[in-house]
Amino acid sequence: MTTMEQITALCKRKGFIYPGSEIYGGFANSYTYGPYGVQMKNNLKALWWKMFIEQRPDMVGIDGTILLHPQTWKASGHVDTFNDPMMDCKNCQARHRADHLAETKMDGNADHMSLEELTTFIKEQGIKCPKCGKTDFTEARQFNLMFETQMAKTGEDSTAYLRPETAQAIFLEFKNVVDTTRVKVPFGIGQIGKAFRNEITPGNFIFRVLEFEQMEIEYFVPESEWEQHFDAWVKAMYDWCEVIGLEKDKIHELDVEGDALAHYSKKTIDLEYEFPFGVKELYGCAYRTNFDLTNHENASGKKLRWRDPQTNEEYIPHVIEPTFGVDRSILAILSTAYEEETLEGGEVRTVLHLKPVIAPVKVAVLPLTKKDGLPEKAQEILALAQSFGNCEYDEGGNIGKRYRRQDEVGTPVCVTIDYETLDDAAVTVRDRDTMAQERIKIADLQSYLKEKYFG
Numbered sequence: 107m108t109t110m111e112q113i114t115a116l117c118k119r120k121g122f123i124y125p126g127s128e129i130y131g132g133f134a135n136s137y138t139y140g141p142y143g144v145q146m147k148n149n150l151k152a153l154w155w156k157m158f159i160e161q162r163p164d165m166v167g168i169d170g171t172i173l174l175h176p177q178t179w180k181a182s183g184h185v186d187t188f189n190d191p192m193m194d195c196k197n198c199q200a201r202h203r204a205d206h207l208a209e210t211k212m213d214g215n216a217d218h219m220s221l222e223e224l225t226t227f228i229k230e231q232g233i234k235c236p237k238c239g240k241t242d243f244t245e246a247r248q249f250n251l252m253f254e255t256q257m258a259k260t261g262e263d264s265t266a267y268l269r270p271e272t273a274q275a276i277f278l279e280f281k282n283v284v285d286t287t288r289v290k291v292p293f294g295i296g297q298i299g300k301a302f303r304n305e306i307t308p309g310n311f312i313f314r315v316l317e318f319e320q321m322e323i324e325y326f327v328p329e330s331e332w333e334q335h336f337d338a339w340v341k342a343m344y345d346w347c348e349v350i351g352l353e354k355d356k357i358h359e360l361d362v363e364g365d366a367l368a369h370y371s372k373k374t375i376d377l378e379y380e381f382p383f384g385v386k387e388l389y390g391c392a393y394r395t396n397f398d399l400t401n402h403e404n405a406s407g408k409k410l411r412w413r414d415p416q417t418n419e420e421y422i423p424h425v426i427e428p429t430f431g432v433d434r435s436i437l438a439i440l441s442t443a444y445e446e447e448t449l450e451g452g453e454v455r456t457v458l459h460l461k462p463v464i465a466p467v468k469v470a471v472l473p474l475t476k477k478d479g480l481p482e483k484a485q486e487i488l489a490l491a492q493s494f495g496n497c498e499y500d501e502g503g504n505i506g507k508r509y510r511r512q513d514e515v516g517t518p519v520c521v522t523i524d525y526e527t528l529d530d531a532a533v534t535v536r537d538r539d540t541m542a543q544e545r546i547k548i549a550d551l552q553s554y555l556k557e558k559y560f561g
C-alpha cells in the first residue's frame with residue numbers, strides 16, 4: 107500500500123506539489139502546484155470540461171466570481187448553517203473538530219451529535235487533546251467555515267465572503283443562462299474554480315486545505331424526475347473515475363443520512379475513496395431540491411423559473427449536484443498510480459502509472475548522444491510528438507537513468523533517437539508500464555502514438 111510519505115516525497119522531489127511559502131518557513135496547509143503538478147491538474151480540468159460540458163448537448167459552462175454579493179450567502183443558508191463543531195484545548199490552545207475528537211472513540215461518524223452531546227461524550231470518554239494529551243476542553247461550539255473579507259466601500263456592512271462552494275455562482279446566473287442560450291430543462295451548468303474554507307483541522311496534504319478547486323455541476327430537472335437524473339449522475343461519476351485511472355473497488359458509496367446531510371440536501375451519495383490514510387470523501391452527488399433557487403428568488407425578488415414550452419407550466423426546477431474536488435482527484439490519482447517496482451536484479455524503480463490523458467508529460471524524446479546530428483533529428487521528432495500535448499526533450503546522461511526519470515513522473519512513452527535512426531528513419535519507442543521497446547518508422551510514429559496512447 108502506498109503511503110502518504112511516498113506521495114509527498116515524490117511530489118516535492120519531482121516538482122508536482124511544493125509546500126506553500128516555503129522560503130518564509132511555510133504557510134500551514136497551503137501548497138503550490140509545481141511544473142508537473144499544474145500540467146496534471148490542467149489535464150484533469152480540461153478532460154472534465156470536455157466530458158461534461160463540450161461533449162454533452164444538455165450542458166453549458168460559466169466562470170463566475172469568487173466574491174459574490176454578500177446576500178448570496180445569507181439566502182443560501184451558509185451564513186447561518188455552514189458550520190463545524192469546534193472545541194479548544196484549554197491547556198495548549200489547540201483547536202479541534204469536536205466531531206473528529208468524538209470519532210476517535212466510536213465506530214462511524216459523529217455528524218448526528220448535538221454540541222451538548224459532543225461536549226458530554228468527549229468528557230465522559232476521557233478523550234485526550236491530540237497535541238498535548240490533556241483532557242481539558244472548552245465546550246463544543248459552532249464555527250462558521252466561510253472566510254470573511256472587507257470591501258473598500260464605505261457605508262453599511264462591508265463584509266464579503268470568499269465563496270466556500272462554486273455552486274452559488276451558478277444559481278445566481280440561472281436566469282441569464284436560460285435567457286441567453288438554447289438550454290431546455292433538463293439541463294446543467296458547470297463551473298471549475300477556487301473555493302475557500304476556514305477548516306478547523308486541515309490536513310493530509312492536499313486532501314483538506316483552506317483553498318482548493320472544485321468542478322461542479324448544477325443540473326436542473328422537473329421535480330418528478332429527480333431520482334432518475336440522480337442515479338444517472340452517480341453512474342456518470344463512476345465513469346469519470348474510471349477515465350482518470352481510479353480503481354472501482356477502491357470506491358465506496360456512502361448514503362449520507364440525518365444531520366450529516368448538508369443543510370440544502372435531501373439526499374447525498376458520497377463517493378469515498380481508499381486514500382493512503384483511510385476511506386474518505388472524494389466526491390459527492392446531492393439532490394438540492396429547489397432550495398437554492400427558491401431562496402434566491404425570495405431574497406432577490408427576481409423570478410428564477412422555467413416555463414415548460416409544451417405545457418406552459420412555470421416552475422422552479424429542482425437540482426442534482428455532482429461535485430468533484432480537483433485536489434482530492436489529484437491525490438487519489440497519484441496514490442493509485444504510484445508504484446515502487448522491484449526489477450530483476452533487485453533494482454527498484456519508482457513509476458507513476460498515470461493514464462496518458464492525465465500524464466503531465468506525454469512523450470519524452472531522447473537522443474542517444476548529444477552529437478552527430480542526433481539532437482537535430484530529435485527536435486524533428488519532438489515537434490511531431492507535441493501534437494499530443496506537453497513533451498520533454500532530454501539529452502543528458504545515461505539512457506537508463508533518463509527512462510527512470512520519465513517513469514517517476516508518469517510519462518507513458520519515451521522515443522529514443524540513435525545512430526540507426528539516421529539510416530533507417532526509425533526510432534525506438536519504449537513503453538513506461540511494460541518497459542518493452544519497439545522499433546517504429548518515423549513516418550508511422552504519429553499514428554502509432556495516437557492509436558496506442560492518445561486516441
Ligand code: GAP
Nearest residue numbers: 271273313314315318388389390429430431434
Ligand atoms: N457544492 C457542494 C459542496 O461544496 P462539499 O461536499 O462540501 O459539497 C465538494 O464539497 C467537494 O469539494 C468534496 O467532495 C471535496 O472533493 C472537495 N472539498 C471540500 N472541502 C475541501 C477541502 N477543505 N479541501 C480540499 N477539497 C475539498
